[in-house]
Amino acid sequence: MYPDNLKYTKDHEWIDLKGETGTIGVSHFAQKELGDVVFVELPEVGRRLKQGEEFGTIESVKAVSEVYCPVSGEVIEVNTALKDHPELVNQEPYGKGWIVRIRVSDPKELAGLMDAASYGGYVGQGGH
């Protein structure tokens, strides 16, 4: 449920860092809490985000939830498939349901995030 190669935030985002590119989405726990996702508001490519900054919104049938950037960087790609298929966030939160890719400006910020084991423990205790 929480792949080992990812880092996680307390707000339930994950980031997969490859080189200087970080792919960001929300965790299995987050998608399950949200329920059926019906709309994802994406940021603009080129936007510079600070660690912890809100960059998008996920709406499920019943709830509206903000998404926060796990580390600082510049948006280089957004998952346009979510415009027509927001349910990918539920179906493949770590795959086709990714939300944005950023060029990470300071990889050291990742050190403050949780690994899979800590995150699993965190959501096991309620996660909020």
Next chain:
Amino acid sequence: MTASAALRKTPLNARHRALDARLVDFAGWEMPVQYRGVIEEHLAVRASAGLFDVSHMGEIVVRGPNALQAVQRLTPNDAGKLRDGQAQYSALTTPSGSPVDDVMVHRVAADQFFLCVNAANDDKDFSWIREHLVPGAQAEHVSEQYALMALQGPAASRILSLLTAPSVAALPAFSFVDARVAGRYARVARTGYTGEDGFEIYCSPDDAPAIWDALLDKGKHSGIEPIGLGARDTLRLEACLRLYGNDMDETTTLLEAGLGWVVKPDKGDFIGREALMKQKEAGTQRRLVGFEMVERGVARHGYPVAVGGQTVGQVTSGTYAPSLRKNVGLAYVPAASSKVGDEIDIIIRAKPVRARVARTPFYKREK
């Protein structure tokens, strides 16, 4: 999903837990908001059948030789048209023509009317009724004597018929009968809040789990699903059935809320009649309309509505509509922007998002 011990529980609470439902606080009750997922549950009701625990709803009996006069004074619809075993949608009205609540009025006998009211308004309604009774009528608060389940969807009649005597298959809409369901006494009404054919089953709290289990068991082959309050809301909104506290309250009149069809001034006097007659003559300045999002976005309760950059109204309900695959909602708008096709903006996170006044109901079942 912590649930406070102070929350009231329905007699089906253990069933919801066993089904791994997500439980939430709704009007002081611990209620299931979803089991397998809102969209899946919604579509199951439209395609086959769904079973809802709505035991949090309240029940009030008005009885006595002048019970009819009391109900006629309290409500704007014409309860004089009801025969024994018939029900009608109505409201309790304030002198200004606004709903204290919307209610389902059942005539059990000439001297006995059974009212089903919203959970959040249960105590308020009972006080209101008691304060506005006529001599020769009494009100009895019987909410704790009843559990309530709704069985809704095209397969509802087939499933319930397997368990009920006398048969309810031929029961007309807005009629009810005291029957036995799975061997237990129950009041079965052909009513609902989903836009589908279906039934509401009032029974003793002690009998509710047995009836619940029997319905889920007999409905298995038809694809029955337990349905939470999440899908109840999307279903009722597609059918444009009003939700008290969202779409109307004591600050909106019945005419503004689009419920003029329950107002029958010719029947004689009732609380709010004069105000409603006056407003009908003058015309309503604002109206509750249905709208469809044209641009991408989900409207929610409380979002502003703007026309030409000016805020002119407010969204009262909004959702993604699973059967229509569109984002829809209800909103109060000025009369000048209330025609089907009129363009309005919904302000979502400080940005105007285009929507259009739409024909209602959004969803109508094929008969």
